[in-house]
Amino acid sequence: MTANESFAGTVPAALISAPGSGQGKSLVTAALARLHRNAGRRVRVFKFGPDYLDPMVLERASGAPVYQLQPWMTGEAECRWRLAEAATQADLILVEGAMGLFDGTPSSADLAVLAGIPAIPVIDAWGMAQTFGAVALGLARYRDDLTVGEVIANRVASPRHGDLLAKGLPADLTLLGAVPRHEAMTLPERHLGLVQAGELDDLDQRLDQAAAVLAEAGLDRLPAPVAFNAPRPTPPPRLLDGKRIGVARDAAFAFLYPANLDLLRDLGAELRFFSPLADTTLPAVDALWLPGGYPELHGATLAANTALREAIRAHHEAGKPILAECGGLMSCLETLVDGDGEHHQGFGLLPGTARLTRKLQGLGMHALRLGDQELRGHTFHHAALENAAAAQLFSEKQSGTGGEPVFVKNGLVASFFHGYFPSSPTLVAAILEGRFPPPR
Incomplete structure (x- = not known):
């Protein structure tokens, strides 16, 4: 070229x-x-x-x-x-x-x-x-x-x-x-x-x-x-060469930009898809991506899949990277409360409860900024957090104030923020390699 x-x-x-x-x-x-x-x-x-x-x-x-x-x-x-x-x-x-x-x-x-x-x-x-x-x-x-x-x-x-x-x-x-x-x-x-x-x-x-x-x-x-x-765009550096990334994809976790998947492949990653609703084991991977979706509609099924929950907990306890976006964040808490008020057990990687609300809780363009790196994206959710731990970072709104909390714990990076990966390949690679937040 x-x-x-x-x-x-x-x-x-x-x-x-x-x-x-x-x-x-x-x-x-x-x-x-x-x-x-x-x-x-x-x-x-x-x-x-x-x-x-x-x-x-x-x-x-x-x-x-x-x-x-x-x-x-x-x-x-x-x-x-x-x-x-x-x-x-x-x-x-x-x-x-x-x-x-x-x-x-x-x-x-x-x-x-x-x-x-x-x-x-x-x-x-x-x-x-x-x-x-x-x-x-x-x-x-x-x-x-x-x-x-x-x-x-x-x-x-x-x-x-x-x-x-x-x-x-x-x-x-x-x-x-x-x-x-x-x-x-x-x-x-x-x-x-x-x-x-x-x-x-x-x-x-x-x-x-x-x-x-x-x-x-x-x-x-x-x-x-x-x-x-x-x-033609310049290909990104192969920062994830040889890395295997497990991507949750089913009716509960379906909010996946094609450009995000393309970017991960262009960075050299091998993508292995799995279903938290149906699978009882995780594929052999170095990192997990739990994207947004509708886990609140499938709370009972997710809670009943104890084998998959334990596999995700073991992955987290081993310090392996996990990126959880919006619905992924909601699933990572101890409890998920759906629109009918029913309580369901979450993956338990973070303390607190995610509760679906009738009122829109977050909407707009946001960015996750660290030093000279800026991952751009958005937020749009009807869920609120209760009894959650203190956030380590916050996203920044494109205009106005009030960013989304970003929870960082033992390789887990979780937020209501949805990132558009091509806007910052370096920051995305750092998250999925467990180097987040990177040194400033």
């Missing part, structure tokens, strides 16, 4: 956004991906910002892994090269935004401008007629550097309603399609967002039905081609 080697390609691309959350952009993006995939096109979908649940559905819809793009978390250079790499392989690139088009710093609009892709807002048109045009106009005119030439109307009541919406748009805005209210355009949700894709036995059928609804609404037209060009 030479220093000036790069990815380059031109392919239809668009960012699917909305005026705010709850407008239906997630399922519209997934249905668009499935629609074009069913037409024989190679589709790549990306998700703006930190999210584990939407990408699971988008991956099923498109048939390809879904990576995160967020200029602060992943870095601007990574946003550019991931899109450029996809452009060498795909016939269509879609990016699902987060929240509203201009919400957050950086926002979905910032990514669209950075990448040079147009934004197509999905606007919930239920209860609106000509006012739909005013909302679309505001989104299109709010920033001069953002391209918005088409909009999608969602939850349209009738063909006549769709005609009213189209006629109310300014001359330079087009209604890409009017999506009717339809049971196929919904997916079940729970406290952290969409139900995990693997839990929906009929997900492929649902996606095909949603794709058919979009096709009937005229959304089978490709967006405009966009030219992408970016240098």
Whole structure:
């Protein structure tokens, strides 16, 4: 590989956004991906910002892994090269935004401008007629550097309603399609967002039905081609060469960024997956990663798996590294209390209780900083800790105050903080080698 080697390609691309959350952009993006995939096109979908649940559905819809793009978390250079790499392989690139088009710093609009892709807002048109045009106009005119030439109307009541919406748009805005209210355009949700894709036995059928609804609404037209060009990234040093890392992966521990797994492999690690729900032994590994997920939904099963719990305790007592994120942290405490108030025995690596709450306890972009190393990521949880030990460190919010506690004990590093590993390969390697916190 030479220093000036790069990815380059031109392919239809668009960012699917909305005026705010709850407008239906997630399922519209997934249905668009499935629609074009069913037409024989190679589709790549990306998700703006930190999210584990939407990408699971988008991956099923498109048939390809879904990576995160967020200029602060992943870095601007990574946003550019991931899109450029996809452009060498795909016939269509879609990016699902987060929240509203201009919400957050950086926002979905910032990514669209950075990448040079147009934004197509999905606007919930239920209860609106000509006012739909005013909302679309505001989104299109709010920033001069953002391209918005088409909009999608969602939850349209009738063909006549769709005609009213189209006629109310300014001359330079087009209604890409009017999506009717339809049971196929919904997916079940729970406290952290969409139900995990693997839990929906009929997900492929649902996606095909949603794709058919979009096709009937005229959304089978490709967006405009966009030219992408970016240098290949420099491979990271093989800081984990020869290390075997056990990665928990099942219905209770499923919050895994593909980029994190890629980074560990690029660092030289061998990944061995196991299920805390089903397995009674750990694979032969040097370190463990217990990612986030829904352990609170499987507390009884986890508690009943005494053999696996004892294997994790033995690993910890031997001083071997463990990285526990969010749901992983919750499982490492003595007790886990689920949403029904039922108490379940945890792995017992840390004192205290993790209790699921109705109120959101943590949300936002965070970083774990040590010296000149900064691991970026986010937090999003409905759990609170009771009678926990004092934290050794705290994450730092991107904006504002109030970081997440980070517990460090005998090789264990546990927090509600979810890290995006490529943002600091050196710090990730230090954690998984048991050198955390490293000397400053």
